[in-house]
Amino acid sequence: MKQLFLSMLILIGLSFQTINTFAQARDFTAVRAGVYFDQPLRDWDGFGFNYVESAHFVNSELGPERTQQWWKEVHPGEKTFTQEYGGFSLLDEKEKQEIVELVFGKDGLKPGIVKMFLDAKHQTEPGGAFDHETTTSHMREFVRAGLKITRARGADLEIITTLYGPPGYITIQKADRGRDLDPEMKEDLALYMIDWVKFLKEKDGLPVKYLSLHNEGEDWHRWTQDGYTDRGNHDFNLYWPPEQVNEFLKYMPKMFKKYGLEGVGITNGEPSNWYRFTGWGLGDFIADDKEAVDNLALLTSHGFYRGTYGAWFGEHNSYPSDILRALKPELHTWVTSTSWAEMDASFVKQIHGNIYTSKVNAIIPWAGIQRPTHWIGGDPNPGNAIQVNENGNYEVRKGYYFYKQASRAGQPGMKVARTFAMNSEIAVIGFAKAETDNPDAFIVVNLAKGKKNVSVELSGTKSKEFEAFRTVDAADYEADRYKNIGTFKLKDGAVDIEMLPGSVVTFFGK
């Protein structure tokens, strides 16, 4: 009898264990997810910010009908204007300080990286004088102020500067925004970039670490067949055939050395998206040239995502990083521009795709502060963190808060941690503290139109409690903006959270 009783107890126990072992999280009431802080995938260099000042050759004569219409509506009667897309020129000192705090301050986004463009107007003729100030004063003011605040809180910035486009004289077309590099002007182009880097480092004291060769320069479709610009809404550019990229990867480090910039690394420029970098063969060209690989200091690409097939299709893809890291394992990869999407949860999902599928070490979104009337034809990527209006006001947009959910969790020096989530509308991003003073942190994204219970299993963290912050963008729900929603305790090795529709929640270990 006693034995029978014992057997029954064991059976009851087994049946309980059976149900628990085979159930989805919390007995089919929650999405099972996980963060393995003990499985670091990659170094994390940080999130970034990009202030865009001068981006076009401003000319109302050029452009398709819709651009002409834009001129009539936004700049009636004007044939030209002094472009200042970031909008600092409209703000007073107090407003500027507020924005710099919002971005770089201890309670702000806390980016670790800044991108600065080198526009096409710093020199007009071979050997001519450089004017690095006129078209960059507000961008540099922004970065100088940001660096100061960043250093004041004990951190630092890494700056990448990207050739947006060269002066017309450097092109074969000898025209503004000509398509092709004149081979005779190769050294002039190198000096154009070098003088700018020296200026930033020596005059402004900015920690420029990388020089990037181009901004979407792979796209040979953006000119007329004979190489001229027929649309004024195109931003600066130059066509960079893969062979030309390699040529400059090998050439620039010698020039850096010659001009005392040994500490500056060269990158391959920035294709429009990871698919182009992969399928267009740009990664292969570099990998096939040992000297180019040896000289490559950082791999860069834009990470714009488009999931429908067509000319702009762009998936997240790690192929270039994979083949180049096979040759140079220490190579880091940065996304140097990516969309703010709808400034919602899908924006953070794109960040997830860039981190986990494209395998990057850092992300800098497209222009974080924008003055809409100063992008000719209207910015095709109008999302941002902050918008400056023509009346001198600024607006902190929801993109700021969604970005903050990611940027504060992923501080420079942390490690990307492996994650999973058994529902494709839920994405999880994890950052392990590694050697930094930051806490282990993870981000849960809910893309769905409905609530989702999520149970996040954690391993490899010492934290037993997590402080959580939430941003929400969904009809019928309060618009939380990086709102502290309390402390969550580990239960059975997992943190349980009811995710509101269109929400992102960031958890910081305590």
Place this chain on the structure above:
Amino acid sequence: MKKLTSFGVLMLICIITLAQYPVIKGVDIKVKFDQKIRDWDGFGFNYVETAQTPDYNEFKQEYGGFSLLDENEKAEVIDLVFGEDGLKVGLVKMFYDPFHQTEPGGAYDHETTTKYMREFVRMGLAKTLEWGGGLNIITTLYGPPAYMTLQKKIRGRDMDPAHKGDMADYLISWVKFLREKEKFPVNYVSLHNEGEDWERWPWDGEDPNIGHGHDYNMYWRPELVNEMMVLTRKKLDDAGLKNVGVTPGENTNWYRFSYWGYADAIASDKKAIQAIGLITSHGFFSGKYENRWFGDHNCMGTELIREKKPELHAWVTSTSWSKMDTKNIKEMHDNIYSARVNGIIPWAGIQRPVQWVGGDPNPGSAFTVNEDGSYVIRRGYYFYKQITRPGQPGSKVCRTLSNDTQVPVIAFAKGTSDSEDAFIITNMSENWKKPCVITITGTGASSFKAFRTNEAETEKFKEIGTFNVENGVLFYEAPVGSVTTFFAQ
């Protein structure tokens, strides 16, 4: 004399007839037969017979439609799929439905619900052997018998742990039947068909949710996949089936395989790594984040496991025919080059639409069988043929480049196959024909014979002539909405 740099050479190539500016003559395409990146096991075909019926006696489902065709028609279809001038598929997928056994240790009936599928494969195998080819068959557990589930119902959600051994025996009995009775070259057994999707049942698990659209299924947690791979491997070995490999089942898409924890679970379990014989997943693509069906062509899971077992091949065991157009071939391109697979089997290649309860959510196919006993060869057949003929078993996937996203390129080197070096140019554009400057390396061929299919349906794998390679370059203008396959002469 100054050293002529590669940049200088480039400029010389671009500057045609001393023009003032470099003239871009078209899309720059490179086909590198000398850069073989992966073994290719072939393209496949899947005949689906019994998929949804909760009670076979009440509804004898026969989705493939062979039961409606006369012998002449069946022979025609077989010739179109397996014949020397047909698709020449190398892979076949055969489902294993839940009606082969009703109780633990009970007798097996492997015939009643599989008659037409087996007839199709039997005829296909004979046809393939006739021209000297061979087939590689994978069989997939669609769903287990009711008694193996906790719910004790057909399409019950949860595995009853008391019946794990019965399930492994169930798999092995079918494999032995196919190999010994039918003499089919079954080389892989796959544990499930989209069994990762725990949301296809009400969350209390009571209702099997069958009879109004869902096909067979069971929920497979990552831990269960590992456990059953190990157990099935052992039982296969014990049954003398050491050459039959176990696969981890087939998630709905590569994203789920990579990021739902399945690949991680396998990669972190030494016994599972030892047991796995082939990576399998469905390759359905949905690029938008708008709902839970998002699925990109993602190689993260495959690469994670290949780190532990580099020789592993990966197959797509189901993928959409989409709109049976150029974009469908782009999906194939992305399964090959982004998901990094070694074989592709699309979803049901021959379909009898009225027999899918609720209407098939993937209605593209190569053939449709009508209720009047006729059949239709759809344009999906011809677009598929553009890739199946060059991608024969034993060929090698080669690296390709194209600096136009609307013009993806696939290439297969001959390898040990009976095909030739071949490449496929797709133009997805609806508006622009695409002049292509195709630089070809690593082949001895000086000319290529080309065949084309277009969305206008005026060309169906039509021979369009021979193109010469001059100085390593082949010039070709790809019409809008077309796929062109070039075979080395």
